[in-house]
Amino acid sequence: MTVELRNVANPATAPDTIARPLDWQDQALCARPDADPDWWAADGKTTDATRAVQWCHACPVRQQCLEDAMRREGNAREHHRQGVWGGLTPFGRRALYVARKQADAA
Numbered sequence: 001m002t003v004e005l006r007n008v009a010n011p012a013t014a015p016d017t018i019a020r021p022l023d024w025q026d027q028a029l030c031a032r033p034d035a036d037p038d039w040w041a042a043d044g045k046t047t048d049a050t051r052a053v054q055w056c057h058a059c060p061v062r063q064q065c066l067e068d069a070m071r072r073e074g075n076a077r078e079h080h081r082q083g084v085w086g087g088l089t090p091f092g093r094r095a096l097y098v099a100r101k102q103a104d105a106a
């Protein structure tokens with residue numbers, strides 16, 4: 001096996017390990033200073049989650065956010081999904097996953 005050694009002293013060749021926001025995230029309504037991050041951390045069964053869903057439905061990047069969550073979560077069960085993303089609670093995203101799988105199989 002060949003291991004490629006990189007010159008980490010030279011930023012032009014150093015591996016890029018810095019996490020950066022996705023390009024659509026700067027338009028996210030939940031990133032606004034008047035948004036309380038706790039609303040989106042809710043399990044989907046609280047008043048806070050309802051508020052988060054309402055904000056998401058007005059968000060210009062809702063579809064990108066939802067698809068990113070669906071890609072990251074894959075086939076995870078509801079209880080392994082966290083928070084509100086793309087306007088859907090963990091239950092809603094699991095239901096969407098199942099519906100898409102059924103549509104693909106049809």
Ligand code: SF4
Pocket residue numbers: 028029030031040055056057059060061062063065066084085086087
């Ligand atoms: S859809 Fe909701 S969770 Fe996603 S970026 Fe917009 S406000 Fe945030």
